[in-house]
Amino acid sequence: MAVLECKNLYKSYKSGKYVLADMSFSVPSGKIVGLLGPNGCGKSTLIKTVAGLLVPTKGEVFVDGIPVGESTKSLVSYLPERTYFNSWMHVDELVSYFADFYADFDKERAYQLLFDLSIDTKARLSTLSKGTKEKVQLILVMSRRARLYLLDEPIAGVDPAAREYILGTIVSNYDPSSTIMITTHLISDVEQVLDEFMFLGYGGQIVMAGGTDDVRAETGKSLDALFREVYRC
């Protein structure tokens, strides 16, 4: 049973232009997949559609065989590009909020990770620095035992040390029964963490897809180099 499946997915916004066009693919469990492409090519749109925030214009999306909706939201753990929590809560209140709504939330793991990063759980979220807020968000998302993790640009705008921490957290969260999907434009940083990749094109199509190491074996080039080639201006 594929963790994620898209069938002839189309998405257009009010302007009428298609951001995603006739997208069909299937992702099995136990993979870390990179959804790659230049800015504005529809990566975030695809992620938001799978997360249930956007409604497809045409086509279907299934998580674990279930059409995207209320029940798939308990299977999917989504990390958006922006910080999304209200500022009046304290860190521990936010942890309780997650624990309240998500049955698969691992409170101990969350507190452990917060402790590892010396984040004050009693602090009000609005007092935290941007980088710390992003880490808290990542910790909450990764502390869920979900089937599908959707990480939208998890390391953009983050310093190199934090990047390593984030990638390490992603890897340590790996589980053969779940799949992690990462969008990024910082390919060289993320490449060694990815099993597979999908290149998205401006037409809203999948331009290329495959195994990350196979690219090197077949072409002697890194994924980053291949990307530059494919998207040459």
Place this chain on the structure above:
Amino acid sequence: MLGKLLKYDMKAVFKYWWLAALTTVLLSVIAGVLLSYVIEEDAARGVLEEAIAIVGLVISFIGIFVLPLVTEVLIIVRLYKHFFTDEGYLTFTLPVKKHALLNSKLIMAMAFQLAAVVTVVMDVIIILFVGMLCDRIKGIDNFSSDYGEPLFGELSADAWGFGILYTAEAILIGLAYMFVLSMVIFLCLTIASVLTKKHKVLVAIGLFYGANAISSLFTQIAVYGTDLNGVFMIFDSVNNGVSELALKWSVAAQLLIPLGALAAVGAGMYALEYYLLDRKLDLQ
């Protein structure tokens, strides 16, 4: 899940609301004292003291009667932040039905609107009570004779029977009105968020004024249409020779009209709001 959502919605608004409500209680105590001071006849006081007292009274009254407005603002802020800002990413990925999200906000809104009304009523009672207390202390009796008796006198006549029926209908109409008001506000915010990305608040305010204008129009038409004169005819029933009982029943029946209308309008708005949240909200 509705219970959980409601818990967080109530907490979020109550955090600020309790302070506003408490402030009005304090203001009503002050108002009671000042009122007793001001209506005291033959008292030796200067123009300045009287002016200050009156200003204090006015401010207190404004502070008390502004509570419903403050309540609406708090409700709006909570809805807006939770649905239509970046927080929406968290809200709309929660594993809950959209109905639950909407209902939680609606119940929270009506609960606080009701609480605000109850608080204001309580405040008025406190003003009267404190005023009477001050009078007792000074050994005079202005309040009871000038204000207390006439008010309470009217209320106790026909306290049972139709009084209860009308009160019940009035409460229901009040609730229906709150329902519609909440839905109007929700719809203004939602439509604004669906239409624009940048100027949601301005558009929402514009829509709200538009809605107000339209509803005033409807109210005018409704007033001409229904026969609300029946209410005043009770007190003239002797002169008209129409049975008083029949009149009272007819008023009770006529009150059902606004109740039904409000409920229907509210239900229609609820359906529209749900549709917009479900299908049309493209978060950015």
Place this chain on the structure above:
Amino acid sequence: MAWRFNDHTPVYLQIADKLRSSIINGEFPPGGQIPPVRQIAVAAAVNPNTVQRAVSELEAEGLLVARSTYGCFVTEDSEAILRVRRDAAYRLVNDFLSFAQEMSIDSDELITLIKEVANGSSGMQEPV
């Protein structure tokens, strides 16, 4: 600290190289257990499947032996390890000589230079 990899060779092969080095230099002694795949993956910030592939590669070479639930162990066959060590050294020298040849430095000159640098004596200038 995440491991650094070059851009041309598949990552799993580079990980296999690193593990092989650790076995050859005795960091993972014969018969000893290597860290679990997950642990290596987190330390290197690499996909666990990739690490598993590297480990499987070394198992195929006979350097590692998987013992079901217990984990992965270095072979007790010291002969095999020595053989691999020699192969690695051979490859190293081969690459080195090819590179030197590109610069037209012949083997005799190389051998002299190696002895000098290794002994720390030179009368020769060190490269600027």
